Amino acid sequence: MKKTHSRVAALAAVCAAAIAAPAIARHSWGGYHWAGNGTNITLTINKAITSQWTIAVNTAIADWEVSDELTLPYGDVSVSRKRCNPISGQILVCNDSYGQRGWLGIASIWLSSGHISQGTTKLNDSYFNTATYNTPAWRSMVACQEIGHDFGLDHQDEEFGPPNLGTCMDYTNDPAGGGAYLLSNLHPNTHDYDMLKTIYTNHNDTAKLSTNFGIRQVGQPAGPASSEGIGDSPSTWGRAIHRDGLGRPDVYVKDLGPGQKVITHVFWALGEGPNGRL
Numbered sequence: 250m251k252k253t254h255s256r257v258a259a260l261a262a263v264c265a266a267a268i269a270a271p272a273i274a275r276h277s278w279g280g281y282h283w284a285g286n287g288t289n290i291t292l293t294i295n296k297a298i299t300s301q302w303t304i305a306v307n308t309a310i311a312d313w314e315v316s317d318e319l320t321l322p323y324g325d326v327s328v329s330r331k332r333c334n335p336i337s338g339q340i341l342v343c344n345d346s347y348g349q350r351g352w353l354g355i356a357s358i359w360l361s362s363g364h365i366s367q368g369t370t371k372l373n374d375s376y377f378n379t380a381t382y383n384t385p386a387w388r389s390m391v392a393c394q395e396i397g398h399d400f401g402l403d404h405q406d407e408e409f410g411p412p413n414l415g416t417c418m419d420y421t422n423d424p425a426g427g428g429a430y431l432l433s434n435l436h437p438n439t440h441d442y443d444m445l446k447t448i449y450t451n452h453n454d455t456a457k458l459s460t461n462f463g464i465r466q467v468g469q470p471a472g473p474a475s476s477e478g479i480g481d482s483p484s485t486w487g488r489a490i491h492r493d494g495l496g497r498p499d500v501y502v503k504d505l506g507p508g509q510k511v512i513t514h515v516f517w518a519l520g521e522g523p524n525g526r527l
Contacts, residue, residue: 276403276418276444281358281512283365283401284454285318293339294323294396297330302344302372305388308436309396309417316442318449319400334478335359335367340399342392344372347481351521353382354391355486356398357479357513359505364454368399369478376518389435390424391516393417397441398514401448405440408494416441420493422519479503479513483523486513497522 283290294310307323314321326341328334333343335357353376358368372392376382394404394417405414409422415432417424418441426433479486487503487510499522501513515522 276405276440281360281365281401282448282452285449285452286454287450287452289318289320290449291320291322292400293336294321295326295328295336295339295341296323297326297328297333297341297343298372299330299344299374301377302388302392305385305392306342306396308389309393312393312436313396313400315437316445318445332478333369333371334476335369337367337476340368340370340396342370342372342396344374344377346374346378347371348373349375350482351517351523352515353377353387353518354395354516355479355513356395357511358399358401359511360509362508365399365401370395370399371479371481382518384425386425386433386435390417390421393436394516395514397437400445402441402444406494407499414438414440479511483515486515487511493517495522496524 283292296306298306310321310323313319326336328336328341328343330343330345331347333341333345335341350373353373355371355373356368357371358365360366370392372388372395377388382388397418402418404418404420405416406419409420411421411423411429412431413419413421413423413426413434415426415434416438417434417436419434421430421434423430424434483489483498483501485503486501489498489501491498491500493499495517497517499515499517501515503511503513505511
């Protein structure tokens with residue numbers, strides 16, 4: 250959903266939330282969510298990453314698990330980082346050199362009969378191995394944001410200029426903050442945790458839960474999920490359905506058959522990505 254409030258007003262709301270009543274968050278990603286029991290969901294996060302991503306990804310997982318709504322067991326898996334094929338009922342985080350295609354990271358969620366059935370995050374070393382993006386701040390923000398999308402969160406704001414909102418779910422030209430940007434955008438904030446509560450508390454899908462792999466996993470709604478990973482270029486993501494604050498398509502949908510689709514959220518590099526109307 251496109252945000253209409255100004256960045257200044259949004260920043261004031263975030264600051265007020267820290268000292269007053271809990272914020273009322275409004276950045277669900279299209280209402281997409283995993284099936285849960287109305288209190289807490291357990292989602293396994295699998296990591297197919299190299300060592301330069303360990304700190305950023307592990308920190309992002311720990312940050313998101315602060316939410317009372319999420320329990321996030323995680324571990325390393327031996328799969329193709331290039332293909333990053335989804336794992337049914339779980340999240341997979343991969344990094345590789347996916348090419349100079351304009352994007353820093355993409356998050357994809359597969360929907361089956363209206364619920365998220367699996368999710369992936371891809372982190373593009375073709376950019377993160379360059380001087381501009383090979384920084385702790387850029388790695389932390391993009392990893393945190395793309396994993397956040399896999400839970401069903403959208404952005405709090407979609408403009409890139411200052412000031413920052415102090416959340417990784419805010420677009421920015423400078424995630425480290427300082428100067429006119431003020432806050433750093435490296436971690437979730439109160440609004441993000443409030444939104445997760447809105448999405449998952451009192452939304453009971455117990456009938457769809459299972460006990461695979463020895464722990465409670467998010468179950469699959471009717472219909473098989475695709476085992477093929479999303480590609481590396483817009484031509485493989487389906488049709489664009491949303492634009493960021495710079496007019497670049499940043500959400501794509503690909504239909505996979507009755508009741509099945511994959512939605513991809515794109516984080517474009519500075520000055521990169523397609524422009525114009527959808």
